[in-house]
Amino acid sequence: MKFGIEGRSALIVGGSKGIGFEVAKLLADEGARVAVLARTKTDVDAAVETIRAEGGTALGVLADVSSPEELADAVREVSAEHGAPLIVIGQAKYQRPGDFADITDVNVYRESFESHTMSQILLLQTVLPAMKQAGWGRFVHIGSATAKEPTGNIHHVVANTSRPSTIGLLKTVSDEYARYGVTVNTVAPGWIETQNAIDYLQNHLGTSSEAQRREFMLNQARVPAGRMGKPHEIASLIAYLCSEPAGYLTGSWIEVDGGLHRSAF
Numbered sequence: 001m002k003f004g005i006e007g008r009s010a011l012i013v014g015g016s017k018g019i020g021f022e023v024a025k026l027l028a029d030e031g032a033r034v035a036v037l038a039r040t041k042t043d044v045d046a047a048v049e050t051i052r053a054e055g056g057t058a059l060g061v062l063a064d065v066s067s068p069e070e071l072a073d074a075v076r077e078v079s080a081e082h083g084a085p086l087i088v089i090g091q092a093k094y095q096r097p098g099d100f101a102d103i104t105d106v107n108v109y110r111e112s113f114e115s116h117t118m119s120q121i122l123l124l125q126t127v128l129p130a131m132k133q134a135g136w137g138r139f140v141h142i143g144s145a146t147a148k149e150p151t152g153n154i155h156h157v158v159a160n161t162s163r164p165s166t167i168g169l170l171k172t173v174s175d176e177y178a179r180y181g182v183t184v185n186t187v188a189p190g191w192i193e194t195q196n197a198i199d200y201l202q203n204h205l206g207t208s209s210e211a212q213r214r215e216f217m218l219n220q221a222r223v224p225a226g227r228m229g230k231p232h233e234i235a236s237l238i239a240y241l242c243s244e245p246a247g248y249l250t251g252s253w254i255e256v257d258g259g260l261h262r263s264a265f
Contacts, residue, residue: 004244006031011078011085013065013123014093016043018194019142022235023089027242028056033082037061037074057082065092065119068126075126084130087242091142092119092166093196096158097204103158112162120166124173128182137182138242141170142234145188145257167253174251183250185241190257191217193228217258225258 010027014020015036028034028051036047036058044060051058059081063074078085092115096108103109120141131137146156147163167186174184191197201207207216218226234256240246241254255261 001243001245003030003239003242005087005242008032008087009035009078009082009085010087010089010242011035011037011075011127012089013037014091014142015089016040016047016060018196019189019192019231019234019238020089020091021047022231023238024058025051025054025056026232026235026239027087028058029054030239030243032057032087032242034058035061035078035082035085037063037065039064065090065123066114068122071122071126079130084134085127086131086134086136087138088123088127089140089142089238089242090120090123092116095156095196095200097155098157099155100157102155108158109161112158113165116159116162117166117169120169124169128173128177131182132177132180135181137177137180138246139170139173139182139184140238140241141166141184141186142238143167143186143188143253145190145255145261147188148253148255149261171251171253178250181247183241183247185250185252185254187234187238187241188253188255188257189229189234190255190260191221191223191228192234193230197228221260223258223260227258229256229258 010032012020012024015024016038024034024036036044038044048058048060061074061077063070065071144163147167150160170184170186207213214227217223
């Protein structure tokens with residue numbers, strides 16, 4: 001399949017590691033002009049070097065997406081080098097594990113909302129005008145399956161509170177911008193084999209080996225696939241959502257979780 005995105009400018013937030021890095025590599029392989037955005041220069045530089053070594057076009061930009069000024073500067077830098085980003089991958093990370101009784105500081109909930117939702121508002125405000133003007137755009141948010149179905153064995157009341165607000169935001173924006181040729185979708189990974197997830201399982205659940213992780217996935221997390229997903233298995237779907245053939249797919253919430261979500265709808 002031809003994705004039809006050769007020469008398109010693509011901005012990948014969190015593109016230096018994990019799923020974001022896999023997305024950046026796939027989009028670059030499809031001919032997109034990729035910009036990797038993250039906060040750590042060494043990670044960004046390493047990601048850009050890898051993409052370029054594989055024949056892709058890439059640049060690195062440093063920014064905290066919760067800062068309007070830093071985000072605006074980053075998009076200006078990308079626009080000057082590659083053109084306005086018409087493909088944008090958004091994501092945010094804020095983890096404060098605990099049950100409701102454990103989180104006594106209400107500011108933790110505010111910080112989570114700022115990270116999960118306000119950062120996406122700022123990102124959308126920064127990139128949507130160019131997409132609307134071009135009559136074409138792809139915005140894909142990397143969310144979490146727990147936004148729709150919180151799991152009891154993972155104690156994340158804070159994230160479970162703020163993540164659904166991001167999904168409501170994106171669904172609304174997708175309705176408003178579909179007429180301009182702009183699609184807005186959310187990909188919701190389940191248990192994915194990133195370093196963050198591996199560290200979480202080891203630190204909180206004591207699963208330190210691949211065999212222990214598989215046992216947990218099958219018998220405790222009850223993932224039908226019996227394993228964690230691979231980052232490239234998420235990235236491949238995201239790359240498709242950024243393509244020309246995916247132009248009629250918008251406002252969707254797509255779970256990629258090895259069958260963990262049990263509802264038929």
